[in-house]
Amino acid sequence: MLERAxxxxxxxxxxxxxxxxxxxxxxxxxxxQLNKGLTITGMSRDxxxxxxxxxxxxxxxxxxSAVMVVLPYYLHDVKVFGRITILGEFLxxxxxxxxxxxxxxxxxxxxxxxxxxxYPTPNSILFWDMIVLNGYLFLNILIGWNVLEAERKGVHxxxxxxxxxxxxxxxxxxxxTVTAFLYAGLPARHYWLTAIMAARFLASAFAxxxxxxxxxxxxxxxxxxxxxxxxxxxxLSQIVTYAMIISVFxxxxxxxxxxxxxxxxxxxxxxxxxxxxxxxxxxxxxMWLFAILAIVALVLLINPxxxxxxxxxxxxxxxxxxSMWLEKGLGLVVAGFIPNPFDQVREYTxxxxxxxxxxxVWATGFxxxxxxxxxxxxxxxxxx
Amino acid sequence: xxxxxxxxxxIGGACALGLxxxxxxxxxxxxxxxxxxxxxxxxxxxKWAMVxxxxxxxxxxxxxxKDCLLACHSVHNVPEIKTIKEEIKWIWNxxxxxxxxxxxxxxxxxxxxxxxxxxxxxxxxxxxxxRVCPTKATFKRxxxxxxxxxxxxxxxxxxxxxxxxxxxxxxxxDPRPYIQTELNMTYPTRERGVVEKCSFCxxxxxxxxLPACVEACKCGAxxxxxxxxxxxxxxxxxxxxFTIRRKPELGTQPSVYYIV
Numbered sequence: 138m139l140e141r142a143x144x145x146x147x148x149x150x151x152x153x154x155x156x157x158x159x160x161x162x163x164x165x166x167x168x169x170q171l172n173k174g175l176t177i178t179g180m181s182r183d184x185x186x187x188x189x190x191x192x193x194x195x196x197x198x199x200x201x202s203a204v205m206v207v208l209p210y211y212l213h214d215v216k217v218f219g220r221i222t223i224l225g226e227f228l229x230x231x232x233x234x235x236x237x238x239x240x241x242x243x244x245x246x247x248x249x250x251x252x253x254x255x256y257p258t259p260n261s262i263l264f265w266d267m268i269v270l271n272g273y274l275f276l277n278i279l280i281g282w283n284v285l286e287a288e289r290k291g292v293h294x295x296x297x298x299x300x301x302x303x304x305x306x307x308x309x310x311x312x313x314t315v316t317a318f319l320y321a322g323l324p325a326r327h328y329w330l331t332a333i334m335a336a337r338f339l340a341s342a343f344a345x346x347x348x349x350x351x352x353x354x355x356x357x358x359x360x361x362x363x364x365x366x367x368x369x370x371x372x373l374s375q376i377v378t379y380a381m382i383i384s385v386f387x388x389x390x391x392x393x394x395x396x397x398x399x400x401x402x403x404x405x406x407x408x409x410x411x412x413x414x415x416x417x418x419x420x421x422x423x424m425w426l427f428a429i430l431a432i433v434a435l436v437l438l439i440n441p442x443x444x445x446x447x448x449x450x451x452x453x454x455x456x457x458x459x460s461m462w463l464e465k466g467l468g469l470v471v472a473g474f475i476p477n478p479f480d481q482v483r484e485y486t487x488x489x490x491x492x493x494x495x496x497x498v499w500a501t502g503f504x505x506x507x508x509x510x511x512x513x514x515x516x517x518x519x520x521x
Numbered sequence: 522x523x524x525x526x527x528x529x530x531x532i533g534g535a536c537a538l539g540l541x542x543x544x545x546x547x548x549x550x551x552x553x554x555x556x557x558x559x560x561x562x563x564x565x566x567x568k569w570a571m572v573x574x575x576x577x578x579x580x581x582x583x584x585x586x587k588d589c590l591l592a593c594h595s596v597h598n599v600p601e602i603k604t605i606k607e608e609i610k611w612i613w614n615x616x617x618x619x620x621x622x623x624x625x626x627x628x629x630x631x632x633x634x635x636x637x638x639x640x641x642x643x644x645x646x647x648x649x650x651x652r653v654c655p656t657k658a659t660f661k662r663x664x665x666x667x668x669x670x671x672x673x674x675x676x677x678x679x680x681x682x683x684x685x686x687x688x689x690x691x692x693x694x695d696p697r698p699y700i701q702t703e704l705n706m707t708y709p710t711r712e713r714g715v716v717e718k719c720s721f722c723x724x725x726x727x728x729x730x731l732p733a734c735v736e737a738c739k740c741g742a743x744x745x746x747x748x749x750x751x752x753x754x755x756x757x758x759x760x761x762x763f764t765i766r767r768k769p770e771l772g773t774q775p776s777v778y779y780i781v
Binding site for chain 1 (some may be wrong): 544545547549583605606607608610615619620622623649652653654655656657658673674676677678679680681684685686687689690691692693694712714715716725737745752764768772773
């Protein structure tokens, strides 16, 4: 089936070329990092994780796109999702690929990566994250590929795929939970030390993943002859609505606990994010943008007339995606390190090279996504 | 059996994967560890601990004395990178409000608020850094020392997120050009991309020497010994003087105590 990715119109080639150029630039920047070390990033001994790990955290959420179509289709027989499960699964493949790449580019000694396997350490959450993320990647590749291949041949997919599909549902929950546990179990990182961290991760994942999936479904409809179906998009938009409401509610819970208890260490990170702390306010504009986008998204999603209108739904989904990106892919990780263990505020700003590497990883993800969607759409066009 | 190039590739791929996994199987299966005879002069303890008498340091030491810090950093080839972001620190000075955040008030004696406190790795009984490390590159020794294996560390910096005391430094760049002191050829320098920190001078204890900082302090403000031995110097100090530890509420049980 892979050969379908090799043929396409001029637009397709132009897009692929653009992605390859970005990937090349990112790789060149990575070579500089490999040569000079992480000194080329904006990270420090105080904010020791930055943009890379934040992107990783956000993208684990985007991978939830798969479970949010697979679960209703296979457990609740929501037939309209039958046509687009493949889109959800392939988006998950692309996002988990990006997650793994972001972990690799963040390592100080990437050549020692396999030490995680050579010296397996079950008490480390990172060890478990490695297992669940790789597992989820392989599950979605196996399931997506086999179901699509069967569809192309006009037969039912092999029977051994079914248990894997069922397994992929709890497995999806595990990737968000384990990733949340990376943060939620650390003493003295007060912003992360919250029991609802995993719940927040699940809620925001179920909002941002399907939101991107809706946008992609519109793109697929525009550029190919495969129509994911209006009903499927309707159903997905309801899921996004509920997940977004719960997500914003959870953020509100954090505010209540911190500011009603008035415990300084609980308030500091939130103060830093939204009003600034000790005169440091790098992230304040971004967090207010998050708040505004979240409200715009909620208004457009809750109101049925704007949710059912293509144009406003697209705006709402973009708002969900970017607001969650600001909250997770920018604020959450950095604010965990502020103030530092000495109660000092040391800010973090990513460097140009760091952003180039990150852009390269995103381009790689979209390259994988484009190839997989091209194959899926070609097969769907063929059998239609 | 029907065979095709496709099947051949599949089987070949599976075999290659299987062979690739062999070292992992070996890693899981092995259980015996190499044996090394200890030096007969080695200092041993059930659990090492340090009591830092800040009063003694301020009263007897000359103002601005940095003997302990310099001794440590030269013995361990600690580079001097002068940016706040990339500084490598094993033992250094901080003010009270930063060492004991949340325990300061406006009316503390001037001395306490202004004078430097010595900070280093706390060698916690319950170390979060060891708990989170995905490769056991940082681990707990039987004698209570929290150790670093610079050759195993993958540089993920999870331990830095885990440490509540900011005791860990990451080599963002190659540290070797920044070693300002005379190179100590008996102690390894580090590479870029790994985390490092105080090791309670495990290499000196192994040959019967006290930690470099303890030895360097002329006013005897640093006391090092076995906390499980009731007759040790540290136990006598802990029994006779009021001591505090950093962030006790976290349950990490630091092995570094302060007399204020």
